[in-house]
Amino acid sequence: MTKLLPLLLLLMVALSVQAQKPAKDYFLSGNDKFKAGKYTEAIKDYNEVLKQEPDHVVTLTNRGISLDRLHDYRAAIEDFTKAIALDPKYAEAYFSRGMSKYNLKDYRSSLLDYNKGLELTPKDAKAYVNRGLVRYGLKDYSGAISDYSKAITLNPKYKEAYYNRGAPKFNLGDKEGACSDWNKAKGLGLKDADPYLKKYCK
Template identity: 70%
Template sequence: MTRILPFLFFLFISYSALAQKTAKEYFVSGNQKFNAGKYPDAIKEYDQVLKLEPKHAATYTNRGVAKDRILDYRGAIEDFTQAITLNPKYTEAYLSRGLSKYNLKDYRSALLDYNKGIELNPKDAKAYNNRGLVRYSLKDYSGAIADYTKAITINNRYEEAYYNRGAPKYNLDDKAGACADWNKAKQMGVKEADQYLKKFCK
């Protein structure tokens, strides 16, 4: 009952003059293939960027997201870690690594990455939502609710946060609050909410 969206970096920030055009073309092509759902092809394009620009943190992050999409979570974590090594303040790399660790059920380590990412960018609604998922998995239901609520405070149209907040509320015996969140999510277009309304909110 979770919905998570990945981070993907779209702007090629810096590249050397000699490799400029070729590296940028590979990077743009990789993003296009990623957006088309062709993740193995995107990875190949990012590989080419890194042959030309081996210290380009955004490419490591994007390649990591693509690897995460094909369930190569450990490979993804390696790429995000490399991006962080190159740029220790690279928020998206911490948040993306947290997601891959979450997918590996390494929740405590994922929590550390989300904490760092949120420290670097405390106004990222998606980061709070995803940290809420981690806290929920650790059975920290109050912490999860606090994170989902923060995400909604930042973006009051964040339907996934409403949907996700229902579960920890239900686990804390706040049935009315859970059903209100699931109903709100359904109104906002989250079809998955309907099954919980039918099962728990009759």
């Protein structure tokens, strides 16, 4: 009987390895759940990836974004900070951490993250729009307009950039420019511009 034990142990080890899904499968499953808005379930899959590959930067970032969507901003920031420590050139982690800090109204720290991310990827239109939100939060209306304008240069059909640019223009007394931007956003299909057009652009 004792001679069979090593063989049984080997068999058990083989079965346990076989039963464990590869990290890639959990990663793809997590991404699918994230896209479906099932953030809690996505996090469970990302946790499984990180058990197998604790230094997987993209998974850490994706889990952080999921946590942000669930309004757990501080836990999200922890994940992004770990990702940045592992790969200081991964721009997405800076942008994501910047957004979580923005959500906590930590605008100054958020701005630093967006600045760093844009140093690494200077042609990311969405990042300019988000940095514009941060600058607007800091009441730097000229800076916000500059960022939205840069996003529009990179993507002339970026309806949210036109829509967002209207507010700082209006705050700086450029009603005509604001109404023009809101009209452009509406023309590109953004219905959120309607209330502003009706209220300020009669």
